[in-house]
Amino acid sequence: MTSRTKFNTVEDIFEGRLRGNQAMFSGLGLSAEEARLLWQSERMKEVNWLDLDDNELGDDGVRELAECSLLSNVQYLNLNKNGVTDRGLQYLAESKCLPLLKRLHLKDNSIEGKGVVALFESQTLDNLSTFQINSGWTCKKREGWRYNPQF
Numbered sequence: 001m002t003s004r005t006k007f008n009t010v011e012d013i014f015e016g017r018l019r020g021n022q023a024m025f026s027g028l029g030l031s032a033e034e035a036r037l038l039w040q041s042e043r044m045k046e047v048n049w050l051d052l053d054d055n056e057l058g059d060d061g062v063r064e065l066a067e068c069s070l071l072s073n074v075q076y077l078n079l080n081k082n083g084v085t086d087r088g089l090q091y092l093a094e095s096k097c098l099p100l101l102k103r104l105h106l107k108d109n110s111i112e113g114k115g116v117v118a119l120f121e122s123q124t125l126d127n128l129s130t131f132q133i134n135s136g137w138t139c140k141k142r143e144g145w146r147y148n149p150q151f
Helices: 010-012 032-039 043-048 058-066 086-093 114-120
Strands: 022-024 049-051 074-076 102-103 129-132 139-140 145-149
Touching: 010 032, 032 058, 058 086, 086 114
Parallel strands: 022 049, 049 074, 074 102, 102 129
Antiparallel strands: 129 139, 139 145
């Protein structure tokens, strides 16, 4: 049986994708297993912009991300097109490891609603001020949450 892993080491993933404090991992097709290499790397402590657009993390990968204490400086998180459901959003909403998260992108995932409510009601994501669920659906926190359609 052959492994579907495209990256064998964290350095393979990082190669050419770190720009200062920005980690640009979009479009790599990272699985939860491959992303685990990132969550174990001390280099993630310096990242405050984490772009994981168009990967294959799924809810299990998001759970591991949400439990990663090395991501405590992340302010921007892009999880567009990652197979995330309401269950994955629940993991994010309960995360104690993303205290500085301000902006969250979730477009093109299978989100139905319970996870969005969990983000609204999160007791741990105090700095989360903006998140995008779908094209045209941006929620901003201003004296409470408001829906702001963008067309």
